[in-house]
Amino acid sequence: MKRTDSASIIIRRRALGVLGNILGVAGVVIGVIGLIWTGAPGSTVIAAFVVGIGGILLWAVATPQEFAGFFSGRQVRFGTMAIISTILLIGIVALVYLQLLRAAWTFDATQATRYTLSPETERVLSRLSSPMRIIGFYSSRALTTREIDDQFFRLYETATNGLISREYIDPDEQPAIARRYGVQYDGQVFLANVRDDGTVDLATLARVPRGGAQERDITEAIARQLIAGRLTIYFDIGLGERGPLDATQEGVSAVFSGVQESGINARTLDLAQIAAQGGEIPADASAVLFIRPLRDLTDNEIQTVARYLEAGGALLLLTDVLFSEQPFLSERGAFNQFLLENYGIGALDAAVVDPGLSAQTLLDVISAYVFAESDIAARLDPAVNPTLFSVARAVDVKLSETPPNIATGRVIFTTEQAYGETNLTLLGETNTYQYDEGVDLPGPLTTAAWSTNIQTGAKIVLIGDGDFVANGRIVTTDGAVTVPGNGILFTDSVVWLTELSEEIDFQPQMYGQALPLIFVSQQQMDIIAFITVIFMPAAVLLIGIGIWMRRSRR
Amino acid sequence: MTKAMIEVTRLTKRFGDRIAVDHVSFLAKPGEVVGLLGPNGAGKTTTMRMLTGFLPPSEGGAKIAGHDIAADSLNARRNVGYLPERVPVYPDMTVREYVFFWARLRGQRDARARADAVIAQVNLSERRDTLIRNLSKGMRQRLGFAQALVHDPPVLILDEPTIGIDPRQVIEVRDTVRELGRTKTVLFSTHILSEAEHTCDRVIILHQGRIVAQGQPSDLKRKLRPDATLEEVFLSIVGAERGADK
Amino acid sequence: MTSWIVFRREIAQFLTTPFAYVIGAAVLLLTGILFNRDLNISFSTKPADPALVPGILSFAMVFFAPLLTMRMFAEEQREGTMELLLTAPVRELSIVLGKFLGAWAYFTLLLLLTGVYQVILLSITAPDLGHALSAYIGIWLYGGATLTVGMVFSALTENQIVAAFLGMVALMLLWLADQAGQLFSNIDVAIIFRTMSLQGHFSTSFASGLMRAEDVAFFAGIIAVMLFITAQILESQRWHG
Structure with missing residues (x-):
């Protein structure tokens, strides 16, 4: 286009000089800040310097007298110095700001220390x-x-x-x-x-x-x-246990995936197969879980488990009242005897009936007492999150005369009124139970217990209920937690067995916990409204008018 | 020879393309009352504003009591008492608060005593707790003097101090200026010739930013004719200027 | 030292003219109404919000700060006292600093008056005083920054209404810059705008009980830069006569 309006392209030399001045100083200042900030001349820094030097050249060419005047210390007109000093000040402020941003000095003023790591x-x-x-x-x-x-x-x-x-x-x-x-x-x-x-x-x-x-x-x-990948938990599937991949109400897929989500490897193993082949429980097993096996262990299998325990292994045994021949952990069975002799705990052939504290039927046993001194029960407050065992099996704990190097303890206890119904045949066939003096076990009864070998590090948790962690007992179909205590009991048993408690031991901070709600009477509310909405503004206004009237009469 | 209290050399002020003050040079000694004379727009106020440090000069410079108005501005300002054409006041302050404020700001140690003394000097003692908004114009003018005198400066610069007040007060102001002229260097501007004639030891006639004549009123008159008034002197000079321009 | 003298005149001006009391009463009325409203809402449902009043003020200052500063230089220009100030042996920055400190002291007094709300809360519940203190320190710095922005416009124009209006527009923009994310899809641009905003250094830190050094630096920096610019504007007026 040749026809250009000549008036529109006249750019005053002065304006050009000022532009060059601003660009020059700003470019150099940004460049210096960038250099200090990044510590190395990056592309942005170089670009800023190029713009800065270009601006200074433009300034020198457009208004040479002013440029010379500035450096000889004689100010020709106001502006140059003002622009330079203002940009420099902004640059210093920006630099201080950025350094403090990086230093991240903060002070948490909240009562609940919300901005402080616990x-x-x-x-x-x-x-x-x-x-x-x-x-x-x-x-x-x-x-x-x-x-x-x-x-x-x-x-x-x-x-x-x-x-x-x-x-x-x-x-x-x-x-x-x-x-x-x-x-x-x-x-x-x-x-x-x-x-x-x-x-x-x-x-x-x-x-x-x-x-x-x-x-x-x-x-x-x-x-x-x-902890990701460092711990591995094995779910046994060889003895007719509840299926870790079974997503129905009867399965235990919820806890299986829960374990995985918490960063622990969850796998399955088949004890029967391992024992039959003369193999060993994998050495990387932090714990082996037996979730309500149906049959008792063979001698061969007991030997395998014993060797695993000798090496510091950990077992979670969930056993139910079973009305079959040779059930898992039958009181007189070889495995139960092995546990009692070597670890001081075992199962009893008795179903817990608790008239003192139970849900729908007397067989739905609610935890009455927990022994909070053990890590397993530390979070189980019966008043807040009790466990619920539907048909619980009594558990035997030797609290004195324990085998050498063995420490034992109870986890959950029933009320005094509870008793252990030993006539399981009758219970199984007619669903009737009553306390028979001298025959049934007098309460209170233990429904969960632990044992550990201080020397080898072997650990066992024995819980007298096989299906408290079944999907149906843990979560409802829409994902809501039904019995929180059951989940906690399982989690903390696993945590204790795998010594995870050393790693995850976290009490969440809850916001607002420490701050009380506001409760005021209507009368107080009215007084407050009067003071704040009427009295204070009016007082300020009246003082002002008073002072002004007194002065203006002078 | 005593040192010059005001020393102006080639003082120039440009506003854009317009030259308001054009290479003005003069001296004023202690105890001298110098009148800046000229019609409105002659550059009187601009000259005074440069001398008080309000406006920076475009070219040339000046010294007040030996301090350069550009390089040593703060010290130069310390030695000047300034009364602008329109008396600047804070209407919501009392007389005393106002004078005290300027005494403090100009670095007076015993500011309260100085303020009271200077208020007495300008005959405002009875009104010292009055709000300035309630003062008459003449009183405000006196207050303006009080403000200019409160730090006892060797140099006083008064911009048209007699404008807009009644004749009796004009005489008062002239007396005050003569009185002050005994000890201080007073530079005072006016466009009323007779006033300069009565008050000044020396007059400087400014026209279109330039000094067209300066000297004792009597000398200037003698140049024209013995019985001429300053008015006639001024008109003849300005007329000659006009003629010369053409 | 000279700043101190200017400061004393300035604070005396605030305390002896009705204007400041009208503004103070208006602020107290506004915060009072909102305080009672919040009290009614949170009654028995949530703890007291310690940052309520500072939060209200953070928005109110967009309008009140220019009202407090609009006359600061405009009046001096109108009455001609600016000429005397600028011919007194005082630097522009001292004048500007003194005037700022006067307005800030007035704002501080106003803040102290709103401390009544904390006293009321203390009498009926147990508010988080640390949180409240953080929010108050924040709004104190924030208020100082808004005042300096108002001062720039007061120095720029002799017309008080124009000064107040321009100040409000500028503060409104600085206030809204916090929401830049809704406007710019580029997050880096949005972050730069938010960093420049007043809210960005108050609402998510001071007002929630977290004091951060960089926020203090931001407000102090705004105050320093704006005061400096105001002084430069005053000085530039000498050059333009």
């Missing part, structure tokens, strides 16, 4: 030896959420000296990455190990749930990541 978290973090990363997916719409979350995440980063790092990805900008992570909602957070080259190990990716207790969620995710 000792439990710090204990988990102290075990961290390899880098992990918290990866958050936030779009620009979830920026405020990100800001709030970041305050928690950076506590972890600071506490671990950067071993835990933070990364934020915008799922709108990078949908491919979001898909690879399987992002389901804006603001979703993941945790993963970091490889040596600094990239995220997607194989270790874990979702961090978004709940009310953010610190607990993150810390538990980290704790799980820490």
Whole structure:
């Protein structure tokens, strides 16, 4: 286009000089800040310097007298110095801000220490030896959420000296990455190990749930990541147990996948097959779970288990009242005798009837007492989360004259009124029971017990109910927890057996717990309203008018 | 020879393309009352504003009591008492609060005593707790003097101090200026020629930003004719200027 | 030192003219009504929100700060006292600093008055005082920053109404910048805007009980930069006559 309006292209030299001045100083200042911030001249830093030098050249060419005047210390007009000093001040402020942002000095002023990591978290973090990363997916719409979350995440980063790092990805900008992570909602957070080259190990990716207790969620995710793959639990399937993959009401698939989700390897084994082939229980078995086997163990199988225990193994034995021949842990059976002789605990051929505390029938036994001194029962408060055993089997514990090196203890106790019905045939056939003096076992009775060999480290938990962890007893079809105590008993038994308690020992911080609600009477409310809405503004206004009137008469 | 209290050299002020003050140079000694004379827009106020440090000069410079108004501005300002054309006041302050404020701001140690003394000097003692908004115009003018004198400066710069007040007060102001002129250097501007004639030891006539004449009123008159008034002197000079321009 | 003298005149001006009392009464009425409303809502359902009043003020200051500062320089210009100030042996920055400290002290007094709400809460429940203190320190710095923004516009124009209006617009933008994420799909751009916003350094930190060094630096930085710019504007007026 040749026809150009000449007036429109006249750019005043002065304006050009000012532009050059601003660009020059701003470019250099941004460049210096960038250099200090990143520590190395990156492309942005170089670009800023180029713009800065270009701006200064423009300034010098457009208004040479002013440029010369500035450096000779004589100010030709106001502006140059003002612009330079203002930009410099902004630069210093920005630099201080960025340094403090990096230093992340914070002070938690809340009563509930909401922005301080709990000792439990710090204990988990102290075990961290390899880098992990918290990866958050936030779009620009979830920026405020990100800001709030970041305050928690950076506590972890600071506490671990950067071993835990933070990364934020915008799922709108990078949908491919979001898909690879399987992002389901804006603001979703993941945790993963970091490889040596600094990239995220997607194989270790874990979702961090978004709940009310953010610190607990993150810390538990980290704790799980820490134990991930290091522990293996075997579910025995060779003795007619409840199926770990059986998703029906009768199966135990819920606890099986629950174990997996908590970072523990869950596998199955067939004791019968191993014993038959003369093999051993795998050495990596942190614990072997027998969830209501139907038949008792053969001598061969007992030998296999005994060797496993000798090597420091751990067993979780869930046994039911069975109305069959040679049931699992039959009182007089070889396995029960083995346990009593070597570990001081065993099962009794008696069904617990508790007129003192039970649900629908007297056979639905609710935990009356727990022995909180053991880790297994520490979280089981009968008043808050009792366990419920439908048809419980009494358990025998030798509290004195225990075998050498063996410590034992009860976990759950019935009421005094309870008794152990020994006539199981009658119970099985007619569903009738009554206390027969001298024949039945007098209460209170133990329904769960533990034993450990201090020398070998072998551990056993014996629970007199086989189906308290069946899917139907743990969760309803819509996923709600039915009997929380049952889940806790199972979890904490596993935790104790695998010595996980050393690793996960986390009491969640609950926000608002410490702060009381407001209760005021209507009368108080009226007084408050009067003071705040009428009295105070009016008083301020009247004082003002008074002072003004007094003065204006002068 | 005594040191010059005001020393102006080639003082120039440009506003864009317009030259308001054009290479003005003059000296004023202690105990001298110098009148800046000229019609409105001659550059009197701009000159004074540069001398008080309010406006930075475009070119040239000046020294007040030996301090450069650009390089040593704060010290130069310390030695000046300034009364702008329109007396600047805080209407919601009392006389005393107002004078005290300026005494403190100009670094007076015994500010309260100084304020009371200077209020007495301008005959406002009875009204010292009155709000400024309730003062008459003449009283405000006196208050303006109090403000300018409160730090006992060697140099006083008064911009049209007699404008807009009644004749009796005009005489008062002239007397005050003469009185002050005994000990201080007073630079005072006016566009009323007779006033300059009666009050000043020396007058400087400014026209279109330039000094067109300066000297004792009597000398200037003698140049024209013995019985001429300053008015006639001024008109003849300005007329000659006009003629020369053409 | 000279700032202190200007400060004393400024605070005296606030305390002896009815204007400041009208503003104070309006702020107290607004916070009082909202405080009672919150009390009614949270009655027996949730603990007291310690950051309620500072939160209200964080929005109210968008409007009140320019009202407090609009006359600061405009009036001096109108009455001609600016000329005297600028010919007194005082630096512009001292004048600006003194005036700012005066307005900030007035704001501090206002904040102390709203402490009554905390006293009321203390008498009926056990509020989280640490949280409240954090929110109050936050709004104190925040208020200082909004005042300096108002001062820039007061120095820019002799018209008080224009100064107040421009100040409100600027503060509104700084307030809304927090929501930049809703506007910009690019998260980096949104973050830069949020970093520049007043809310971004208050609502998710101070107001929730977390004091962060960088937020203090942000508000202190805004105060420093705005005061400096105000002083530069005053100085530039010398050059333009």
